[in-house]
Amino acid sequence: MSATLLFSILNVLGIFVFGLSGAMVAIRRNFDVFGILVLAIATGVAGGIIRDVLLGAVPPEALRTFWPMAIAAVAGLCAFFFTSLIERFKRPVMLLDAIGLGVFAVAGCRKALVLGVDPPGAILLGVMTAIGGGVLRDIMAAEVPRVLHEDVYALAAFAGATTYASCLWLGIAETPAASGAVLLAVGLRLASVRFGWTLPRPPSS
Template structure:
């Protein structure tokens, strides 16, 4: 498997994982089938669309091909029909969100580097790709976005994107760099929930 194929595969998996998380939130908010699919699609493609617009890659990839929209909508339908099976996972929204976060921070950083951005800009776009869909999902569901208040979230995406960019520039082959960076972001996110890691908050708040 080439690095390009691996990134493309991860992009599809991330879209599906985020789509599932968006659909599960929609079910929790008691939305109908249309609302479930809308929230799934918004969560699955929003981060990538923001990335593409900022890179000048327009129209965004999600609008040039049916694949991202179809994958995200399919995730919504899976939740509608198979929700009880998915809900057997412990905290399914958090787990799926972590998977999407890890995949998209690398995919976003990869595309930004391909467009010639320096490491800081590429890492920033990797983070925006990873957190954009979740932010839109939470706002549409009338919730405070997780990136603003939950345990290590954007920081996990930052660690994954930075690891990927630095690993590539240090000469590590693309496939190992992709796997290591994505797993690091997922592990940090899951560990932060498991052990209650939090960033400092204002002591007077």
């Protein structure tokens, strides 16, 4: 599989799973179908819009073409009609969020590198791409953003983006570098929830 095709698939996957996570949060907050679609679309495309604006790639891809918002809307409709099926998975929002986090961290980092940003800046943009949609989703749903209270969240995105940039620097081919970095980020996020991993907190907390 070529790197271009891989990242096209990853981008679609990231938008879809983040759209699903936004829609599931909306459903749990008892939003109507319009609110579900709004939260699905906002969650699916916000990270990419932030990345593109900071890169100067304006108008952002999500506003230049129809398909990013369409994919997120389809995800919202899937959540609306198949809520009970999705709820069979243990903690579906967390699982979808982890997948979207890993995918967007690497895709965002890659786009920044392609546009000539140095690796440290590209890694930062990868993290912002990964967490942007989730932050907006939580704010719109009147929740504290997960990035502020779930320790291995932005850190997992950082690990994925850093791994991808490092692999390219070491001369590893783009496809295995991207695949491994996404799996690392997703696995780290899921493992942190499963085993209760946290970062140090102040002694008084």
